[in-house]
Each structure stands twice: as structure tokens, then as C-alpha cells.
Amino acid sequence: MSETSPSLVPQQELWQLPAGELAVLLREEFVSWWRQESRIHRIIAHLDNGGARALGYTGVAGLVADIARSSGPGVKKLVKRALATNPGQGIDGAEIPAAAPVGGEAVREGEISPEHVDGIVRVLEKIPAAVSGEDREFAEQTLVELARRAGVREIGKAGKEILDRLDPDGPEPRDIPEPRRELNVHQRKDGSAKFDGYLDPVSAAKTLALLDPLAQSSEGDQDGELVRRSRAERYGDAFMEIIALAASHPESPNRSGGRSGLIVTIPLDALKKELGTACLDMVTDITASEARILACDCRVIPAILDGDGQPLEMGRARRLVTEALRFMLALRDGGCCFPGCSRTPRHCEAHHVVPWAHGGTTDLGNLVLLCAHHHRLLHRSDWTLRMVDGLPEFTPPEFVDPWRRPRTNRHTAQPRAA
Template identity: 35%
Template sequence: MLVQARQLGEDAAKLASAPLWPLTDDEIVDALRAAHRLEQAAAALQARLVQQATARRLPQAQGHRNIAGWLRATLLLDPQPARQLCESASAMARPTVQQAVLDGRLDLRQAVAVAATCDAIPTDLAGLDEIGPGDIDDIVARAESTQIDMAGRLPAYQLRRVGERILAFVAPEIAERADERALAQQEARAHAHRGLTLSLPVDGLVRLSGLLGTEDAATVQAAIQPLCSPAPGDDRTPAQRRADALTEVCRLALRTGELPADGGEPPQLAVTVAYQPLTRALGAAGTDTGQRLSAETVRRIACDARVLPVVLGTAGQVLDVGRTRRLATGSLRRALAVRDRGCAFPDCDRPPRWTDAHHITPWTAGGTTDLSNLVLLCRHHHRRIHDPQSGWHIRTGSDGHPDFIPPPHLDQQRHPRRNLHHLRR
């Protein structure tokens, strides 16, 4: 199978570079459909391989928290494609859906929509008079078959909309009463699957995406609506007004002083900026979440901000003195964020706000709470460092930055490693 997959990959690469100008218009359309079919077949193979890797617990065996994280590391995927591949693998666990994909009757997005519809059918329908205990599986099978047939006309997003009222198609005699139960279960699922994601910056933009239940979405809309009304001469688009309104609501929350403490300090936007004392000029800056800001933006922020200077040595280390307290809070915590930029474990991308301050030499063994004996670690890697079976060790390098010594099974020479994700300025 591996030999065949590699050969198909080589053949597809040759086909992708073939000249297209000799094709007629009709042949272009037919070739596009064929290429899409080829893409879906390859994606189906990927999804089945992910299923098998999940069944064998390969991600956990290789030190990853979940299958999505393992896919990101193994295939160098961005977070969203990794999550989509996980969803595809889950959908392909349904034999009928898998066969429909392999036959070309469904693409993978449609397959995910069909699987979601079947999973959303209430499991307690047997309590209705018209439904016997053995009828639930039949209703799910009919829903699956009906949506596969609809996939010849409807794209995935429309299949999802139809799926919300699938019982009206496959079991109309109970649809109304079942919908009431389904809505209650839908609200519970929505609450469990709620989430908010901020992407890595691309061309100065961060994609904000997420999922909210209908009640939570209504709350957000109520909060931003008063700030969304266009002012005279306002040339912003509706989307731009909503983005500005959400940012302003967060600024208002920060000014109240009522938010919980974060890292031992009140919640705040922290900016680290290069300063040239000879020219008294500000350089580009970085926030404690890893985004870069222009000097002009920093000047604007500084008009209404508390300035905390942090002096860096020539090698980028923070010049600081020892601390006698147990916890790394206040300015010491800020110095750690400036130095490590986030979880310092090799190539972890967790920002400072998601990390703990770890004592390299434990406090109970006489280790001090100062910069040379501390390192930021996310919860996952913090647990890993404390696990004696992991084989990882930390030491402070000659330049004041932490070195991570891998276990012998990863590197027999045990060369020190550092995080390449959090680049140094």
C-alpha cells in the first residue's frame, strides 16, 4: 500500500505540471471534477490512516496531548486543517458514510455534515408512543441514507441546515415532539462545544473564530450593538464596526478593575519594545501573546499605559537580581515572559499567559525564585518535565536562557535543545 501511495503521489505531481492550454472548455470542467474526485479519494485515505493511528494511540505514545496536536507536528499542519482532518476521520468511522465517500457520492465536508446529523438525533426517542426500542437504529439509518441522497444536490452547509429538521423527512409522525427534545440536547451540546480561537498573525491580521450557543451569542450581540451604530461620516463596513465594538467592550472590561488577577497582576496588555538610548528611538514591539506591533502603535498605546522597563543584556537575557519569595509574580513573572516568550519547551507554541513558572532546581531542594532558576512551561510540558519517566532535564545556559536536554532515546548525544518557535529579537 505504501509503495502504491507513493507512486500515486508521483503520478499526481506529474499530472499537476502538465500543460493545460490544449484542453477545450468542456475538458477543463471535466478535468476539474476529476481532480476534485482525486483529492477526495486521497483525503479519504488520510482520514482512514488517522482513524488507525487513533486506534493504536500513536499520538499518546509519541508524547502528544491529542490527535490534532500530533497531526500538526507530523504533517506540519495549521490548527484548522488538523481539526478538519480529525472531523473527517470521525465521520469515516460510519461504514455507510465511508463507502459513499469512496464511491464519490459524498465529499468529506458533506460526510462530516451527514455524521453530525446522525449524531444529533435524540437517543431517547424510544420514550415516544410511536417509537419502539428497536426503531432508533432504523431512524438513524434512514437519516443517513436520506442525506447521502441529498448530497448530490446540496453542499455541506445546506446539508447541515436540512439535518436540523431531518426527522421531518424520515419520521414526520414524531418530528414536532422530538424537535423539542432535540433542541434541549442541541443547547447542551452547543454549551459543551463552545470555544474561541485567535489564529497566528498573517499580514498583520489575526483571524478570530469560534462557536457560541444561541444564548451566549445573543449576549455578545447585545453588548456590541450599542457600539456598532455608524456615526456621521463613518465609512467603516458593518463587519469593521462589529470588530471595533468587540475590542472596545474588552477595553471597557479592562478599565473596570474587576477582572480576576492574571499572573499575579491585574489583566493588562503587556508590550516589550526595543529602545535605542543613543537615539531615544522606539523600535518594533511584541505583545506577551507573540504578536508584533509597529513603533507608532506602541507610542499610541503608551499614551494610556503603565510603562514597566525591562533591561536586556547583549545576549538577550534579562538583567535582574534574585528573589526570595516562593511564587514568581509581579515584575519577575513579567521578566520571565520577556525572556522565554511563552512555553520554553522545544518548539511549543503556548503563549506566556498559558504557562507556569517552573523551578529548575526545586524550591524544596533549596532552589531560589529568581530568573536564573525559573522557566516558563505550559501545563502539558510542566507535567512532562516533572515525570521522571520522560527523561527530559533543564539547565541554564551560559547566556541565561534555559537549555532542554532530551532523553537518550531521542538523542544519544543528548545535545541541548531550545524553542525555535519563540524567536529572539
């Protein structure tokens, strides 16, 4: 058998090889592919340890989707696979062991495929927390050894048998009936809040009917919202979109009848430079960058502070974007302007192309609509935005596109009738 790999065999000569040799060459290419993906796994795992956030992304999945120019379940599986087979890093810098280290090593050796790893991880995720570490390690080792000689389907069957032995009784039934509706709010010292609760089936169905459409990507959406953020992040953003819609209703309990009204206190220099901190509603500290995001589309009360932080002058609350101007933005942009995003106007915020703190005007030529996710990304990353012939044009960072070729959203790039 020839030792020449397919990459070195001219395409016109492949047809001359016997079928047996072609099959062996295909096997070699698969092994090489698996090993290459394991190297990609390692890079993704390292970027997950703070690297993605340093580049302005809320999670590593969004960064991977932009670099790979891809979206959908494939990217989601790739990231999950990478994080499961490589150690992570805690907030204190301590190493967090990988969930499937043996499977990761087998992929690096080219002995099993990434799909085998997916099946193994699915089984490991179902092992009860009460099972000892030794039993968990033995389960993974057993599945990896099976994967070296069997297909993915066999992994699922063997995993079910292992789970039946480790947890023969299944989860214990609850003796105490659940309440119909319950919501606990834990306010923290830094101003953030943690929620947990329970909804009966009818209440849950009504709630999810509102949350699900906002948390999922639209059909054909190239934005990749489904993979750019975790499920918890997507539903958290969906919850805040519902809050924003409720707050803008004329009969809202907060009587605002418009966009959010917030008091942000910050020195003018800090707002311009996006360095330092600001005070939200007189209580909570936020970064200057977050204050600048709020200044795009919230009702703000400017306060001029002296060098010692004492207020010198207090201005009137000013609505930066009027409802009439927002209507004109909706007509022009048709939704989020970020390339590939299909969020509708009602789920978007107005963004100043030239920042308001730097003298940017609040008019149609200096405003674009962005969904909350892409609004944060634009403020916190190296993506840039400019207006070209009255339409928004985005330039990606070099790590997304080395040539930094400008991009537009298909629904904002279309010619418009006069």
C-alpha cells in the first residue's frame, strides 16, 4: 500500500488507485481531521479562560462563530466538545479539571472521533452528582475503550447500561407538592440580582410563549444567536427585552411611558474615555463603558462633577431618542443593523455612530438600530461602524477577517424607494 497521503496525490490520479487504497487514504484523512480538531479544541478552551471577553465577546461561542463565519448547532457542538475535553480556569486562577479528559486524549491521538466524544459527554452529564469520582472515571474509561472499536450508536446503548447500574432507582420523587407560582429575588450588594422560582404548567406555557421566540434565532438567521450565547444568556436577554417592552407601554406601572429612565452619575472625562466607574441610580457602581451604552438610548440626567466628585450642576432629564425619531429609524433600518442579525425594530436600541459624549448628534444620520447583544459587542470589541451613503457599514476585527472587509446587513443594504 502506498504511504502517500491524499493531500499529496494529484486529483487526476486518485481515480487510478484501487478502491482498497482509497478507503485506507480516507481513513488516514479522518484521523488527521480528528487530530486537527483536537488542536482547535485546545485553542477554544484557552480563549474561554477570559480571552473571548477581553476581545469584547460575552462568550467564546460568539467569537468562534465569527471567526469560522458559521452558526447553528455545529458551532455549539464544537465549543461544548472543546470545553468538555480540556481543563478550564476558575476565577481564582485555579485549574478546573476537564469533564472528559480521557476522551479528549483519545481524540488527540486520532483513536476516536469528535462524535464519539459527544456521545460520551452526554452519558457523563447524566451521572448523578452522588456517584463517586472513581466510578465516574471508570465509566468514561469504559466508554472510550468501546469507542476505539465501535460506532457512536453503541456508545449510547452502553451509556444507558452504565447509568442503569450507577443509578438504578432514578431520581427520588418529591414528597412536597410544588407551589403554583413562586419567584425569589436575591438582591446583592453590588446591585445585581439573582432569580429563582417555579411556575405551574399553565403559567410556564404562557411565559415560554413570550420568551422562546426572543431567545431563538429566526429561521435562516445567519447571526448565530443560538450558538453565540449560552441558553441561560439568551433567555436572560429575552427576559430583559420583555421588561423593556413593558416599561415602554403607556400604562406601565413605572409611569415612564417610554424608554428606560435612569440616573447615571459620572465625570465627563470618564464618559468620553470609557475609563473609570459611574454610579447607577445613586447606588450601584458600573463601568464607564456600560454608562456609555446606557447613554445611547436611555433617558439620562447629566451631572457635572468637580475633581473631588462634588456635583456642580444638575441638568434636566433629556430623552436622547424621541419616539418619532425611533419610528424613522425603524423604517430606515428594518431592525438590527449588525451583519446577519434579524432582530425586529421593537427589540432594538438606538446607537450613536459618533458617541453622544464626543459631540455626536441625535439625528437620523448619526443613529442606527442594534439589538442589545450587538450593541454591547460594538461598544466592547474592535468591531467598528461608520455611515456610508446614509447606511451603516461594519468593519470586523482583524482576528475575524485579516483583510477587515466591510460588511452590511442584507435588510439595511437594500436600495430604498424614495
